[in-house]
Amino acid sequence: MNTNTYPSFQVLICDDDDSFLRSISFAIERYCGINNIIQCNDSREVLGKLNDGDIRVVLLDLNMPHISGDELIAQITELHPHISVLIISGINQVEAAVKCIKLGAYGYHVKTEDPERLSNSIMQVIRYQELNLENQAMRGYLLENQTSLHPAFSKIISVNHQMHSVFNYIESISNSQQPILITGESGVGKELIARAIHETSSCSGELVCVNVAGLDDNLFSDTLFGHKKGAFTGAEQARKGMIERASGGILFLDEIGDLNLASQVKLLRLLQEGEYYPVGSDTPKRINAHIIAATHQNLLTKKENGEFRNDLYYRLKIHHVNIPPLRERKQDIALLLEHFLTLAAQEFNKPLANIPKELLILLENYAFPGNIRELRAMAFDAMSTHQSGDLSMKAFESVRSAVPTLDIQAQLSKPLFESSSTLPTLKQAAELLVAEAMKRANSNQSLAAQLLGISQPALSKRLKKGQPES
Numbered sequence: 001m002n003t004n005t006y007p008s009f010q011v012l013i014c015d016d017d018d019s020f021l022r023s024i025s026f027a028i029e030r031y032c033g034i035n036n037i038i039q040c041n042d043s044r045e046v047l048g049k050l051n052d053g054d055i056r057v058v059l060l061d062l063n064m065p066h067i068s069g070d071e072l073i074a075q076i077t078e079l080h081p082h083i084s085v086l087i088i089s090g091i092n093q094v095e096a097a098v099k100c101i102k103l104g105a106y107g108y109h110v111k112t113e114d115p116e117r118l119s120n121s122i123m124q125v126i127r128y129q130e131l132n133l134e135n136q137a138m139r140g141y142l143l144e145n146q147t148s149l150h151p152a153f154s155k156i157i158s159v160n161h162q163m164h165s166v167f168n169y170i171e172s173i174s175n176s177q178q179p180i181l182i183t184g185e186s187g188v189g190k191e192l193i194a195r196a197i198h199e200t201s202s203c204s205g206e207l208v209c210v211n212v213a214g215l216d217d218n219l220f221s222d223t224l225f226g227h228k229k230g231a232f233t234g235a236e237q238a239r240k241g242m243i244e245r246a247s248g249g250i251l252f253l254d255e256i257g258d259l260n261l262a263s264q265v266k267l268l269r270l271l272q273e274g275e276y277y278p279v280g281s282d283t284p285k286r287i288n289a290h291i292i293a294a295t296h297q298n299l300l301t302k303k304e305n306g307e308f309r310n311d312l313y314y315r316l317k318i319h320h321v322n323i324p325p326l327r328e329r330k331q332d333i334a335l336l337l338e339h340f341l342t343l344a345a346q347e348f349n350k351p352l353a354n355i356p357k358e359l360l361i362l363l364e365n366y367a368f369p370g371n372i373r374e375l376r377a378m379a380f381d382a383m384s385t386h387q388s389g390d391l392s393m394k395a396f397e398s399v400r401s402a403v404p405t406l407d408i409q410a411q412l413s414k415p416l417f418e419s420s421s422t423l424p425t426l427k428q429a430a431e432l433l434v435a436e437a438m439k440r441a442n443s444n445q446s447l448a449a450q451l452l453g454i455s456q457p458a459l460s461k462r463l464k465k466g467q468p469e470s
């Protein structure tokens, strides 16, 4: 590998004029130290080269035979939204520049320009791409490494490793100015995560939630942008939009996968330009809110079906948080059930119910299509009819019929230890259990105590006892 190559990704330059190709390559190598360059003098070859190489920056001439530069910008931004395009044209016309920027070019330069100015602009786009790569690398790192958590996450009950990686990642991005996309099945806790991001960030403004699923394009504009007095029949007063209400805070756009295509264009423009027009007004306003979007839909499939814009997808998912479904984090079921039963007992003013062992086996074998929301509803329903003692299995008959082949009795009578193995002493077993609970709870004593069914002070005492004398 050539360690002197800069940047780590390739820069493609396309111009039908060979002598310009040579001179620009020489100039950017000289001024910017960029030598990871691919030269191309035939615009028909550009898309093929983008499919093969690790190209992240493209410099294009505007007037070329076969495929013009502006046709290529549109295709590149559509097919490779992560690539930045800069135009270096022989035409010094404002209209041409505006057209290219609108099509998605990062910048527009004229060939006769001072090479240093051009080099600065190229360096800016290289740095932008490097930051994107750093961001991806940091994300990978954080997903592997645990640190102590912000108290905002104590409301999100989980001992699952993936969830704790999500919490760490959120802490690192909560003050970023870029949008955050939260995905996951219905009921996994996406809104709860958005609230945690709001609490972890240093935003002074509110978290304003808008469900965009049921909004047609007019209602979307009116809800988000607000309107001027007299903008339409019935608009007797001017009204502020949700963007303004979220000023200094976070605008949470829920069910973004169901947003209609016309409104997707408006949202994209808002994200790109940072400006919007209240309905009926010619005066633009600037957005001063961070945007979080969430969906239970598979946006990649929607994108492939032409139902979700490619460019908007990449704009929204600069930071991406995916919440695993409950069936993939079975170790959370017992804790969540206990949590919801406690809430329900308080609400119904009833004594707390015991959780029968067979109930946990049943729930751990159930797919939970409605995820945590479904478990919550089950817990509240069961507590509404509960009298005292063990929670009745009757309240879970619908779950039982969803897993007809499950033999609960066989699972219950499974021996804990092989008959041939030596039994640990009581003291050893207790120490092993405490160590395992602390590991599963990522050293969170309150969660570990819940897993062990003892109080937190009792666990803390045990942990202190286990420490070597100082």
Ligand SMILES: Nc1ncnc2c1ncn2[C@@H]1O[C@H](COP(=O)(O)OP(=O)(O)OP(=O)(O)O)[C@@H](O)[C@H]1O
Pocket (backbone or CB within 6 Å): 155, 156, 157, 158, 184, 185, 186, 187, 188, 189, 190, 191, 192, 193, 254, 295, 296, 336, 372, 373, 376
């Ligand atoms: N880890 C958790 N700990 C405690 N409560 C949770 C957890 N996850 C979700 N909940 C609760 O489950 C319910 C559903 O969560 P939420 O509304 O955040 O889900 P969602 O993913 O946004 O759902 P949808 O896709 O339908 O909008 C809420 O009552 C929420 O408080």
